[in-house]
Amino acid sequence: MAGHSKWANIQHRKNRQDEKRGKLFTRLIREITVSARLGGGDPGTNPRLRLALDKASDANMPKDTVQRAIQKGIGGLEGQNYEEIRYEGYGIGGAAVIVDCMTDNRTRTVAEVRHAFSKNGGNLGTDGSVAFMFRHCGQILFEPGTPEERVMEVAIDAGAEDVLTDDEGGIEVLSAPGDFEAVKGALEAAGLKPALAEITMRPDTMTSLAGDDAAKMQKLLDALENLDDVQQVYTNAEFDETGQS
Numbered sequence: 001m002a003g004h005s006k007w008a009n010i011q012h013r014k015n016r017q018d019e020k021r022g023k024l025f026t027r028l029i030r031e032i033t034v035s036a037r038l039g040g041g042d043p044g045t046n047p048r049l050r051l052a053l054d055k056a057s058d059a060n061m062p063k064d065t066v067q068r069a070i071q072k073g074i075g076g077l078e079g080q081n082y083e084e085i086r087y088e089g090y091g092i093g094g095a096a097v098i099v100d101c102m103t104d105n106r107t108r109t110v111a112e113v114r115h116a117f118s119k120n121g122g123n124l125g126t127d128g129s130v131a132f133m134f135r136h137c138g139q140i141l142f143e144p145g146t147p148e149e150r151v152m153e154v155a156i157d158a159g160a161e162d163v164l165t166d167d168e169g170g171i172e173v174l175s176a177p178g179d180f181e182a183v184k185g186a187l188e189a190a191g192l193k194p195a196l197a198e199i200t201m202r203p204d205t206m207t208s209l210a211g212d213d214a215a216k217m218q219k220l221l222d223a224l225e226n227l228d229d230v231q232q233v234y235t236n237a238e239f240d241e242t243g244q245s
Contacts, residue, residue, distance in 0.1 A: 036073025091122040092217040095207040095237035096130035103229040120220035134201040138180030141196040144169030158186035203236030210240045
């Protein structure tokens with residue numbers, strides 16, 4: 001991370017996603033529905049559903065909308081049957097991209113994802129072509145100025161695997177997916193409120209992009225995130241300031 005700020009890049013990604021809040025409810029509803037279908041409608045025994053409900057609460061989703069999504073998932077209401085699909089590919093400068101989708105029409109989805117890649121200078125790859133470059137983990141991010149020693153003490157005691165600090169002083173706590181809730185809960189109980197907390201695909205190494213390449217890569221990411229069936233896009237592209245306009 002030398003010379004770069006993971007904090008700045010993650011905040012940039014989060015801000016871009018917040019600009020697309022019109023799609024946020026649709027994605028959350030799908031996640032809640034699928035989570036309930038796979039693990040049941042009780043968040044007390046379904047960690048994935050519990051995480052989805054936390055995100056819905058953060059987004060101020062109405063409770064009746066949440067309940068309808070749960071009921072649809074457990075079969076209480078008629079609804080489309082979504083399946084989860086992951087696509088992998090390459091963007092500008094060989095940057096790796098993972099695209100997680102939920103769809104009721106696999107043929108439509110792969111055609112749209114392939115078109116978004118090819119139209120914007122990328123290439124859709126095969127299964128496993130880039131996933132090995134990423135780590136499936138819990139990621140909890142704190143703003144610069146948060147007391148690092150306190151974060152480290154609480155996080156490690158709660159089962160975190162690593163605590164990292166970037167060039168700007170942002171703190172990143174990493175955990176196994178199964179330990180994410182315990183680590184997040186311990187930090188919040190200690191009065192340490194994260195700026196971002198999620199289970200994610202975290203790149204092991206970054207591909208730095210600047211200028212036109214950064215702008216082209218952002219256009220590709222936007223095209224993928226704008227697809228109706230796309231739930232989440234992960235990349236190892238790292239933008240400098242010129243790529244964050």
